[in-house]
Every structure is written in C-alpha cells, then in structure tokens.
Amino acid sequence: MKEYLDDINKAFESKVRLGIMSMLMVNDEVEFNTFKEMLGLTDGNLASHLKTLEGLGYIDVKKQFVDRKPRTTYSRSPAGEQAFKVHLQALEALIRQTAD
Amino acid sequence: MKEYLDDINKAFESKVRLGIMSMLMVNDEVEFNTFKEMLGLTDGNLASHLKTLEGLGYIDVKKQFVDRKPRTTYSRSPAGEQAFKVHLQALEALIRQTAD
Numbered sequence: 001m002k003e004y005l006d007d008i009n010k011a012f013e014s015k016v017r018l019g020i021m022s023m024l025m026v027n028d029e030v031e032f033n034t035f036k037e038m039l040g041l042t043d044g045n046l047a048s049h050l051k052t053l054e055g056l057g058y059i060d061v062k063k064q065f066v067d068r069k070p071r072t073t074y075s076r077s078p079a080g081e082q083a084f085k086v087h088l089q090a091l092e093a094l095i096r097q098t099a100d
Numbered sequence: 101m102k103e104y105l106d107d108i109n110k111a112f113e114s115k116v117r118l119g120i121m122s123m124l125m126v127n128d129e130v131e132f133n134t135f136k137e138m139l140g141l142t143d144g145n146l147a148s149h150l151k152t153l154e155g156l157g158y159i160d161v162k163k164q165f166v167d168r169k170p171r172t173t174y175s176r177s178p179a180g181e182q183a184f185k186v187h188l189q190a191l192e193a194l195i196r197q198t199a200d
Contacts, residue, residue: 001138018194023195095191
C-alpha cells in the first residue's frame with residue numbers, strides 16, 4: 001500500500017486541482033471561466049489553484065486578446081500530463097486494493 | 101465532471117487520510133503503530149488525521165490494556181465505510197472519464 005501512496009502527488013490532493021487537471025486531460029485548452037462554471041469556484045480560489053499548478057510547471061498559460069477582450073486559456077504541460085497520469089495510476093491501484 | 105467532483109469528499113482529500121481509510125477498508129482493526137509504519141508518519145501528524153476522521157464519525161477508536169500495556173486500535177465505522185465508498189466511486193468515475 002505504501003508504494004501507491006508514495007506515487008500520490010500532493011499537488012493533486014485538493015479536489016479542485018483534481019478537477020482542473022482532469023478537465024485539461026480531456027481538453028487541449030480550457031478558459032478561466034469554463035473552469036469557474038464547471039467547478040463552481042470563486043475567481044480568487046480558482047486563480048490560486050491555477051497559480052500553484054503553473055508554478056509546479058504542470059500547466060501552461062496563454063493570454064491573448066480576442067475582439068479586443070483579454071482571454072486566458074490553460075493547457076496541460078508534458079510534465080503535468082505525466083505527473084497526473086502517475087497520480088491517477090496510484091489512485092487506481094489503491095482503489096483496486098481497497099475493493100479486493 | 102462536476103457531479104463526480106461533488107461526490108469527492110474533502111475529508112479524504114489528504115493522501116494520509118486516503119491511506120488510513122484504505123487500510124481500514126481491508127483490515128477490520130489497525131493499530132496506531134501499524135499506521136505509522138505503513139504510512140511513514142510522525143505520531144503528531146498521524147494523531148491529528150485520526151482525530152479528524154474520528155470527529156467526523158468515520159472511524160471508531162478502541163483503547164485497551166494488553167499485558168498491562170495500552171493498545172489503541174482503529175476501525176472503520178459504517179458511516180465511514182459508506183462515505184469512503186462514495187468517494188472512491190467518484191474518483192474512479194473521474195479517472196475513467198480522464199482516460200477516455
């Protein structure tokens with residue numbers, strides 16, 4: 001059991017970050033407001049979680065102007081994709097062992 | 101995706117509590133020191149997580165003397181078992197959706 005727990009990444013512990021990464025695994029790009037709606041978060045709460053993931057190099061941020069309005073989109077980085085896969089595999093192994 | 105996240109229980113977010121509950125799902129009783137060894141924790145850190153789970157009614161605590169030495173064992177409560185199952189199912193659904 002310990003070996004699975006070692007692979008569980010503290011960066012993805014929080015359910016918000018679990019949600020953010022899950023969305024980024026199935027979408028190449030996600031807008032700030034889409035996260036807000038899907039995860040039911042305040043701007044401040046969401047921004048701080050995104051900052052943490054960005055600081056760890058797990059997500060990339062793109063800021064651009066569309067019809068003169070600022071648009072911020074996020075995507076998973078290769079390192080983020082790899083780290084999250086390891087995390088999910090560890091969760092799956094823990095769940096399988098718990099279900100047996 | 102939001103519906104899965106709603107079922108993810110903040111009480112089990114931390115990887116330590118995930119480990120504690122996983123161990124209690126596959127063992128009817130676990131001693132304090134067994135948790136310490138399996139999860140590689142300090143007394144204080146482990147005690148505070150156990151206190152949180154106990155406070156939520158998710159685990160039961162039994163204190164007894166064996167050969168005049170104090171022995172504290174923990175077990176999952178029916179509420180804890182049910183809550184953790186819902187949590188694991190939500191994680192599984194999120195993982196499945198992420199893998200597709």
